[in-house]
Amino acid sequence: MREHKLFKGKSLAILSGGGDTPAINSSIEAVRNRASMLGFKVYGVRQGWRGLLGDGDIVDLTGQTYNGLYGGTALRSSRTNPFPSKKNTEDRVPQVLKNLQRYKIDVLVTIGGDDTNGAAKRLYEREGIPVIGFPKTIDNDLRTKTWHTFGDKTIDAVICPGFPTAAKSIAEFAARLKTTAESHSRIMVMEVMGRDAGWLTGAGVFGSGDICLVPEVEMTKQRKDFFLECVKETYLRNTKKTLIIPVSEGVRWYNDESGMCEVVNASNELDEYGHARLGGISGLIAGEISSKLKIDARSQITGYYPRGGTCSEYDRRLTQTLADKVVDLLLREQYGQMPVLNRVCTYQELEEFNCSSIDMGAIGNRSLPEEYFDANTFRFTPMYVDFLSRIIGKPCYETFDYDFPVVVPED
Numbered sequence: 274m275r276e277h278k279l280f281k282g283k284s285l286a287i288l289s290g291g292g293d294t295p296a297i298n299s300s301i302e303a304v305r306n307r308a309s310m311l312g313f314k315v316y317g318v319r320q321g322w323r324g325l326l327g328d329g330d331i332v333d334l335t336g337q338t339y340n341g342l343y344g345g346t347a348l349r350s351s352r353t354n355p356f357p358s359k360k361n362t363e364d365r366v367p368q369v370l371k372n373l374q375r376y377k378i379d380v381l382v383t384i385g386g387d388d389t390n391g392a393a394k395r396l397y398e399r400e401g402i403p404v405i406g407f408p409k410t411i412d413n414d415l416r417t418k419t420w421h422t423f424g425d426k427t428i429d430a431v432i433c434p435g436f437p438t439a440a441k442s443i444a445e446f447a448a449r450l451k452t453t454a455e456s457h458s459r460i461m462v463m464e465v466m467g468r469d470a471g472w473l474t475g476a477g478v479f480g481s482g483d484i485c486l487v488p489e490v491e492m493t494k495q496r497k498d499f500f501l502e503c504v505k506e507t508y509l510r511n512t513k514k515t516l517i518i519p520v521s522e523g524v525r526w527y528n529d530e531s532g533m534c535e536v537v538n539a540s541n542e543l544d545e546y547g548h549a550r551l552g553g554i555s556g557l558i559a560g561e562i563s564s565k566l567k568i569d570a571r572s573q574i575t576g577y578y579p580r581g582g583t584c585s586e587y588d589r590r591l592t593q594t595l596a597d598k599v600v601d602l603l604l605r606e607q608y609g610q611m612p613v614l615n616r617v618c619t620y621q622e623l624e625e626f627n628c629s630s631i632d633m634g635a636i637g638n639r640s641l642p643e644e645y646f647d648a649n650t651f652r653f654t655p656m657y658v659d660f661l662s663r664i665i666g667k668p669c670y671e672t673f674d675y676d677f678p679v680v681v682p683e684d
């Protein structure tokens with residue numbers, strides 16, 4: 274890119290909020306590099322919105338060595354909400370405004386999900402702060418309006434930086450569970466993060482996962498009974514008597530005692546955006562499979578595994594492509610916008626012409642489209658497989674089929 278000095282004397286600050294992903298450093302580096310080329314001095318706000326409270330916690334990123342492939346976020350993160358919430362009733366917006374002024378920050382780029390970017394949008398609308406959002410979440414549940422065509426169907430899907438790397442990790446995790454499950458003729462109930470959306474759970478299928486459960490399909494009593502029948506039938510049909518069942522952490526599962534469909538929380542304490550911490554549903558499901566079907570079942574929480582590690586090649590190019598669009602937004606002074614991909618595409622098709630921007634107010638939450646999951650069979654559909662194949666490649670796991678002849682003693 275040619276060096277512009279259009280924004281000489283101006284400064285741009287980047288912050289990352291919410292759960293980390295392996296693609297945040299890549300996003301920071303890509304935005305930093307492009308903003309520097311435009312002539313901005315580039316700052317990093319540490320610990321999300323918290324870094325704009327009190328005296329501020331700001332670092333200078335201009336000209337600094339940066340490793341965008343390294344996972345996590347070098348700016349660190351928090352779930353601090355500048356606006357009053359149930360958890361924190363104090364209005365912190367005046368502190369944010371004061372620090373933006375003290376540090377002479379002209380433009381703020383907020384890397385985050387719905388919570389972080391929702392707060393940024395409110396600052397833009399209420400206080401006129403020039404903000405640009407940047408998508409981020411392994412949950413992949415932001416409404417990015419990224420169209421996906423499969424056969425004669427076109428639906429609005431999502432690709433958020435962080436999800437491609439996390440999906441690869443989940444596929445690998447399932448592939449590893451497969452060999453140990455086979456050795457013990459076990460069922461493995463594999464729990465996957467994703468909050469109220471099942472996008473990431475489907476990646477388990479790319480590593481040998483079979484029937485799955487997602488938060489979008491409530492597991493009522495009838496559904497649960499049918500699911501248990503399917504589990505038994507699929508397990509018995511399998512020559513190695515094994516089964517990997519990816520389940521989303523946010524699955525609503527019928528509780529035989531309360532007669533209600535409930536999620537399982539790891540902690541009931543709410544964060545500043547009102548979310549409880551999910552976790553533990555896989556233990557409940559494995560327990561019921563063992564007790565009701567008399568089949569050995571174990572639970573495995575994949576937890577933070579997909580959030581860690583190095584940024585994948587797809588995520589790397591995706592963040593760079595979206596950062597190219599940030600340049601466009603800066604040049605046009607189009608604030609309150611977030612760059613998004615127009616179409617679900619392969620690595621080779623990640624180009625700026627496949628990008629546009631959406632109003633940050635329209636981000637909201639995008640659950641898994643019904644075209645991607647068949648609630649009658651508990652299976653991800655060929656359309657989902659097409660979606661994820663374009664991002665991480667075809668399902669791939671090793672198999673070793675053996676049917677050794679049984680030896681009978683000669684007597």
Ligand code: F6P
Nearest residue numbers: 292410411412466467468550551
């Ligand atoms: O939103 C990203 C996410 O990883 C969710 O999938 C998960 O429920 C949550 O964050 C966990 O948050 P924390 O890091 O606060 O435990």
